[in-house]
Amino acid sequence: MARIVAFGDWRLDRVTRELIDERGMRSALSGADFSLLQVFLEHAEQVLSREALFDLTRGRPAPPLDRSIDVHVCRLRQRLGEDAQHSQLIRTVRGTGYVLAARVDVIA
Template sequence: MAQRRRQNALDAESRLARQGSHILIVEDDFEIARMLGETLTDNGMIVKMAESGAQMDAALRNQKFDLIVLDVMLPGENGLNICRRLRAGTNIPILMLTALGEEIDRIFGLEIGADDYVTKPFSARELTARIRALLRRTAYAPDERDRSKVLRFDGWLLDPIRRRLYDPNNARVATTTHEFDLLLAFCRNAGRVLTREELLGVTHAGLAGPIERSIDVHISRIRRKIEKDARDPVLLRTVRLGGYIFTATVEEA
């Protein structure tokens, strides 16, 4: 199994390299944007630049992107507002760049829908690793493709192949990459307590430096989407000193 997973990861990496993932960088600092563009281009990605939310919107109207690198401090509309706006209507992975190093600022970025963040100054190697990790997750690990049937719980539908969540009225509900991965993990492990350590492995794919508090943020966002009362969750419960448990009955649709 371990050997198969390693091969799956290599296969996913090979697919990404062949496809030349399209990355939109939203950054108004010319030198940082140039460095990012050169780094990602050298790693086989196809890069487009935008200096503001307005330029980003224009680019998104004309082209499909696989991931957005979004700076917090931008002229006009700031990155946090842009992230919140994007997340209301799209599942595209968003990696935020921020000079704000305090944990509370990072938590806020995750709360409004960012999939990951990198704090300035950052290394090109770390940034590339985090982008590749997010791209792998949205390219679907083969383990997930082997278990690709749509899942149903409490009237909701979760589609692992198209990575979409539908509410009981069949309306699509936007999720971040990490939210979808967590919900999929819960559905596939319904009735079992999952620890925060296990859930960090699901959402960060072994990257160094994830903050455990981020799991609680993602769980809170999932509850606001699937629970009738997020303050009194029934489907996704906290297990004191244990982690979380998904209590819903999950069936293949």
């Protein structure tokens, strides 16, 4: 597994679990944010349903009507300096789920 991957204007250090912005500033991710971002990076440019995101991040199916993934996506967008209305990196695909709309490059 690569230690550092780049996407958009961001880099992720998978060992320290830190986001690195274009200025080199680092910020630690929570376990949930890191897991969700990892799934998006592993499935970049693929639409993922809420159910798939829940299963891939938690290793079990989502309970019926569970919307916790929406909360985690919202929080991750905020960490990336975006909001739901104008998100360029994590886009909502209405009626389907979410997609990381960025190319992912291995740095180190």
